[in-house]
Amino acid sequence: MKISFILNGKKKTIDVESGMRVIDLLREHLHLIGAKEGCGSGECGACTILVDGESRLSCLMLAAQIEGKRITTIEGLSKDRRLHPVQEAFVENGAVQCGFCTPGMVMTAVDLLSRNRHPSRDEIREGISGNLCRCTGYQKIVDAIEAAAKDMKEGDAE
Amino acid sequence: MMREEKKPLMTGTAAPRLDAWAKVTGRERYAADLYSDRFFWSGAKRAGIPHGKLLEVHTEDAKRLKGVVAVLTSADVAGSNRVGIIRGDQPVLADKKICYAGDPVALVIAEDKDILQEALDLVTFDHEPLPGVFDVEEALRKDAPLIHEDNPWGNLLRLVSVETGKGASAFDECDVIVEGLFETPFQEHAYLETEAGWAYLEEDGGLVVVATTQTPFRDRNEMALALGIDAEKIRIVVPYLGGAFGGKDGITVQCLLGLAALHTGGVPVKMWLGREESFLASVKRLSAKMHYRLGVKRGGAFHTLECKAYFDTGAYAGLGETVMTLGLEHAGSAYRIPNVTIEGSCVYTNNSVGGPFRGFGVTQVTAAMEQVVDMAAQRLSIDPLAIRRINAVEKGDKNCIGVTLTHSTGIKKCLAALSEHPLWMEREGWKMKAGQFKKRGVGIACMAHAMGYPAAVPDFANAKIELTMEGRFRIYVGIVDMGQGNASAYAQIAGTILNQDQGAFELVQPDTGRTLPSGSSSASRTTYVYGNALIIAAEDLKKRILDKALSFFKTARSQDIVLGPGGIGHREGKKKISLKKVAELFGETERTCKAYFRVPAATEMMDRIYLGPHIIFSYGAHLAYVEIDTLTGCIEVTGYLAVTDAGSVINPQAYEQQVHGGIAQGIGFALSEEYKVTEGRTDTKSLATYIIPTAMDVPDMVSIAADGVEETGPFGMKGIGEISISGPVPAVANAVADACGIRVPRNPITAEKILQALGKQNKQERPR
Numbered sequence: 001m002k003i004s005f006i007l008n009g010k011k012k013t014i015d016v017e018s019g020m021r022v023i024d025l026l027r028e029h030l031h032l033i034g035a036k037e038g039c040g041s042g043e044c045g046a047c048t049i050l051v052d053g054e055s056r057l058s059c060l061m062l063a064a065q066i067e068g069k070r071i072t073t074i075e076g077l078s079k080d081r082r083l084h085p086v087q088e089a090f091v092e093n094g095a096v097q098c099g100f101c102t103p104g105m106v107m108t109a110v111d112l113l114s115r116n117r118h119p120s121r122d123e124i125r126e127g128i129s130g131n132l133c134r135c136t137g138y139q140k141i142v143d144a145i146e147a148a149a150k151d152m153k154e155g156d157a158e
Numbered sequence: 159m160m161r162e163e164k165k166p167l168m169t170g171t172a173a174p175r176l177d178a179w180a181k182v183t184g185r186e187r188y189a190a191d192l193y194s195d196r197f198f199w200s201g202a203k204r205a206g207i208p209h210g211k212l213l214e215v216h217t218e219d220a221k222r223l224k225g226v227v228a229v230l231t232s233a234d235v236a237g238s239n240r241v242g243i244i245r246g247d248q249p250v251l252a253d254k255k256i257c258y259a260g261d262p263v264a265l266v267i268a269e270d271k272d273i274l275q276e277a278l279d280l281v282t283f284d285h286e287p288l289p290g291v292f293d294v295e296e297a298l299r300k301d302a303p304l305i306h307e308d309n310p311w312g313n314l315l316r317l318v319s320v321e322t323g324k325g326a327s328a329f330d331e332c333d334v335i336v337e338g339l340f341e342t343p344f345q346e347h348a349y350l351e352t353e354a355g356w357a358y359l360e361e362d363g364g365l366v367v368v369a370t371t372q373t374p375f376r377d378r379n380e381m382a383l384a385l386g387i388d389a390e391k392i393r394i395v396v397p398y399l400g401g402a403f404g405g406k407d408g409i410t411v412q413c414l415l416g417l418a419a420l421h422t423g424g425v426p427v428k429m430w431l432g433r434e435e436s437f438l439a440s441v442k443r444l445s446a447k448m449h450y451r452l453g454v455k456r457g458g459a460f461h462t463l464e465c466k467a468y469f470d471t472g473a474y475a476g477l478g479e480t481v482m483t484l485g486l487e488h489a490g491s492a493y494r495i496p497n498v499t500i501e502g503s504c505v506y507t508n509n510s511v512g513g514p515f516r517g518f519g520v521t522q523v524t525a526a527m528e529q530v531v532d533m534a535a536q537r538l539s540i541d542p543l544a545i546r547r548i549n550a551v552e553k554g555d556k557n558c559i560g561v562t563l564t565h566s567t568g569i570k571k572c573l574a575a576l577s578e579h580p581l582w583m584e585r586e587g588w589k590m591k592a593g594q595f596k597k598r599g600v601g602i603a604c605m606a607h608a609m610g611y612p613a614a615v616p617d618f619a620n621a622k623i624e625l626t627m628e629g630r631f632r633i634y635v636g637i638v639d640m641g642q643g644n645a646s647a648y649a650q651i652a653g654t655i656l657n658q659d660q661g662a663f664e665l666v667q668p669d670t671g672r673t674l675p676s677g678s679s680s681a682s683r684t685t686y687v688y689g690n691a692l693i694i695a696a697e698d699l700k701k702r703i704l705d706k707a708l709s710f711f712k713t714a715r716s717q718d719i720v721l722g723p724g725g726i727g728h729r730e731g732k733k734k735i736s737l738k739k740v741a742e743l744f745g746e747t748e749r750t751c752k753a754y755f756r757v758p759a760a761t762e763m764m765d766r767i768y769l770g771p772h773i774i775f776s777y778g779a780h781l782a783y784v785e786i787d788t789l790t791g792c793i794e795v796t797g798y799l800a801v802t803d804a805g806s807v808i809n810p811q812a813y814e815q816q817v818h819g820g821i822a823q824g825i826g827f828a829l830s831e832e833y834k835v836t837e838g839r840t841d842t843k844s845l846a847t848y849i850i851p852t853a854m855d856v857p858d859m860v861s862i863a864a865d866g867v868e869e870t871g872p873f874g875m876k877g878i879g880e881i882s883i884s885g886p887v888p889a890v891a892n893a894v895a896d897a898c899g900i901r902v903p904r905n906p907i908t909a910e911k912i913l914q915a916l917g918k919q920n921k922q923e924r925p926r
Contacts, residue, residue: 028193031193036338038351038845044350044845075185090182096177098183102184121858132350132845135167136822137818137823137851139858142858147760154717
C-alpha cells in the first residue's frame with residue numbers, strides 16, 4: 001500500500017507492506033537507525049518517536065497508522081547541525097552512557113517539555129518512566145531535562 | 159556537530175565524553191545498526207527443554223521453505239564445536255546433548271525476518287528426555303543426574319577452600335557468634351541492546367564479524383577452534399556497545415554468525431536476538447546460597463569467619479568458577495579477620511548459564527557478609543558504623559584470605575566521610591518523621607572490589623596512538639567501550655599529556671585488524687591498564703613531536719618549545735607550527751607510538767586461592783534510606799549515599815556515571831530483580847516480568863570520591879566500574895532491619911516478603 005506522511009519536515013510517499021512496523025520502516029527502509037529496538041513489545045521505550053508532536057512507540061505501530069501524520073525521529077531533532085536544547089543538555093550533563101536508550105529518552109523528554117515547560121524532578125521522573133535506562137540510574141538524565149527546561153525558549157519545544 | 163572548543167583536556171576535570179554527540183543525535187552505529195542493500199537474517203532454534211539426549215534434528219521442512227538460504231546443524235561445524243574459555247564445554251550447536259533450554263540446535267539463514275521466524279518454527283528435533291537438576295545442593299548428591307558425564311567431579315565444577323589462622327576452631331575464642339543463611343537469585347543484565355552482529359566473507363576468504371562483545375581478541379581464538387578456521391583469517395570489529403555489564407564477556411552470537419557467513423556465498427548476514435531469546439540464551443549472575451558465621455570479641459573486633467557457599471553456574475562452566483572465586487576472595491568484605499574458613503562449590507545445573515555480571519561474585523558475598531556484620535553489631539549493642547570502623551582494613555593489614563594489602567586502602571576514609579555526611583548525621587531525625595503506617599530505616603554497608611585479573615592470568619594492554627597527516631591524534635582503543643566511557647577516558651589521558659583539546663582526537667574502536675590486544679572490557683580494569691599503557695605511548699609520541707618540531711625553531715633545546723592545541727610554539731617567541739606541518743616530517747611508521755603495560759600482580763601466596771590473589775582493591779561505604787508502608791509492604795529507597803575509594807578521579811562526570819549506574823542496578827537487585835527459572839524453564843521472559851528500576855524507583859544519589867591516590871594507577875586512579883553494585887543489597891537489607899526488625903535473607907526484598915514477615919511479627923507480639 002502507498003502511504004504519505006511528513007518525515008522530519010519532508011513529505012514522503014512510499015509503498016510499503018501493510019503489516020510493516022514503523023520501526024522497521026524507519027530502520028530498514030528509510031535508513032534511520034536512531035530509533036532502537038530494545039524489546040519489541042512496548043516495555044523499554046528505546047524506539048520512541050514523535051507522531052504529531054506526541055511520543056509514540058514505533059515498535060507498536062504499523063506503517064498504515066502514520067498515514068497523513070507528522071513524524072519526528074531523533075535524526076530530525078537537531079536543526080542546521082545545531083543540537084536541540086535537550087540533546088545539548090544530555091551531552092553536557094553526562095546523561096549519555098551506552099547511548100542505546102538515548103534517542104528514545106530524548107524524544108520522550110522533548111514531548112514532556114512540550115506539555116510541561118517547567119516540570120519538577122518528580123514530574124520528570126514520572127514523564128520518563130516508560131523509558132528504561134540500564135546505565136545511568138536516571139539521575140543525570142533528570143538533571144539534563146531540568147537543565148534543558150531552564151535553557152529552552154518558547155517555541156524550542158519541538 | 160563536534161563543538162569547537164580548544165581547551166586542552168585535563169584529568170581531574172569533568173568533561174562530556176567524546177561519544178555523547180553521535181549517540182545523542184542517533185548517528186552512532188551499533189552492531190545492530192548495520193544493514194546493506196542485500197543481506198540475510200540468521201537465527202538459532204533454541205532447545206526449549208532443560209536436559210535431554212539429542213537424537214536427530216529435522217531440517218527438511220525448513221529447507222524447503224522459499225527464501226531459506228541454509229539450515230545448519232552441528233554436522234556443519236568443522237571445528238571442535240565447543241566454546242568456553244576455561245573448560246570448553248559449551249557447543250556452538252548442540253550435538254550429543256541438550257543441557258539447558260537455551261541450547262541452540264540449528265542455525266537458520268533466510269532472506270528476511272519473517273521467513274526466518276517461519277523456518278525456525280519448522281525445525282524440529284527428536285530427543286530422549288533426561289531428568290534435570292535445578293538446585294545446587296541436589297546437584298551434589300551422589301544419585302543426581304550428571305550434566306557433563308566427563309567431568310571427574312560429577313556436577314561439581316570447582317571446589318575452592320581457604321583457611322587462615324586457626325580457622326573455625328577460633329570460634330571458641332569469640333564472645334558473640336552470629337550466623338545466617340543468605341541467598342541471592344540469578345540476575346539478568348538487561349542491557350538495552352540485545353546481542354547482535356553482522357558477518358561476511360571477504361574475497362580472500364577472510365571472515366569479518368562485527369559483534370556485541372567485551373572480548374574481541376579472546377573471541378577470535380575461540381571462534382577459530384570451534385569453527386575450524388585459522389585465527390588469522392578472522393577479524394572481529396566491535397562498535398560501542400549498548401550496555402553489557404559482563405553479559406557480553408565471551409561468545410554469544412559470534413560463532414553462529416561466523417558459521418552463517420560461511421554459507422551465504424559472500425552475502426552479509428545479520429543476527430539480532432529478540433528480548434526473549436536474549437533472556438533465555440544469555441548468561442546470568444550466578445545465584446548463590448551462603449552460610450555465614452561470624453565470631454566477634456566483646457569490644458567488636460571480628461575474630462573468626464566461616465563462609466560456606468554454593469554458586470550455580472548453570473549448564474556450562476563459562477567463567478563461573480572464576481566468578482565464585484573472586485567472591486570467596488572478598489568473603490570477608492573490607493575487614494581484618496584473623497581466622498577464616500571459606501569454602502565454595504561452583505555447581506553445574508540445568509538452569510541458565512552463569513557468567514560475569516558487574517560485581518563478579520563479590521556482590522553475592524557482600525550481601526551476606528554485610529548483613530552478619532549488622533547482626534553482630536546489634537548483638538553487641540555497638541553502632542553499625544562503629545563496628546565497621548573497628549574492623550576496616552588499612553594498608554599493611556591482611557585481607558580475609560591472608561594477603562597483605564600493599565596498595566592504596568581507603569575504606570577508613572570512606573567511613574569517615576560517611577560519618578560526617580548529613581545523611582548519616584541527621585538519620586534519627588529523618589526516621590522520627592515517618593508518617594502514619596510508615597516505618598523508616600537507615601542501613602550501611604562496606605565493600606571492596608579487586609581490580610584486574612587474578613595473579614596467574616597476565617593482565618596487560620597494548621596502547622597505540624598516531625599523529626595523523628591532518629595533525630590530529632588517533633587512539634587505537636584496545637578495550638571495548640560497552641558504555642562505561644573508557645574510550646573517552648583514554649582521550650582525556652592522552653589530551654592531558656599532549657596538551658590537546660577534545661576535538662583533536664579520533665577513537666578507533668576495537669578491531670582485531672587494527673587495534674592491539676589489550677584484554678577484556680571487564681574486571682574494573684579498562685582505564686587502569688590501557689591508560690597506563692597509553693601514558694607511555696603518548697609521552698613517547700610527545701617527545702618525538704617536539705624533537706621533529708625543533709627544526710622549525712632557532713633553538714636546539716626541546717624544553718624551549720611547547721606542544722599545545724593544534725601546534726607547537728616557542729616559549730618566548732610568537733612563532734607557531736601546526737601539527738599538520740610537523741606530521742609531514744615524519745616517516746609513515748614514526749607517527750605511531752605503541753606501548754605495553756602489565757598490571758602489577760601478586761608474586762606470593764599464589765596457591766592461596768584458585769588462579770592466585772589480587773593486590774589492588776577499590777573500596778566503598780554506602781548508606782541507604784528506606785521507607786516501608788506497613789499496610790502494603792511496599793518499600794522505597796528514598797535516599798542514597800556512596801563514598802568510594804577508587805583512587806584519583808580522571809573525569810568526575812564519568813566517575814559519577816559509574817557510581818550511579820552501579821547503585822541503580824544494585825537497588826534493582828535488592829528490590830525487584832529476580833530471573834526466575836522453574837525446572838529449567840524461564841518464568842521471567844520479558845521486561846514486563848523481569849523488573850528493572852525505572853526513573854521512579856531510584857532516588858537522587860550522592861556520590862563522594864574519598865581522597866586517595868593509587869600510586870600505580872594512571873594519574874592515580876583505580877577501578878570504579880563494579881564496586882558500587884555490591885552496596886545496595888546489604889545497605890537496603892540493613893535499612894529494612896533497622897526500620898522494622900525484619901531480616902529478609904533472600905533478595906529481592908519484595909513487598910510480599912515484607913508483608914509476610916510483618917504478619918509473622920505481629921502474631922508473635924500479640925499476647926496469647
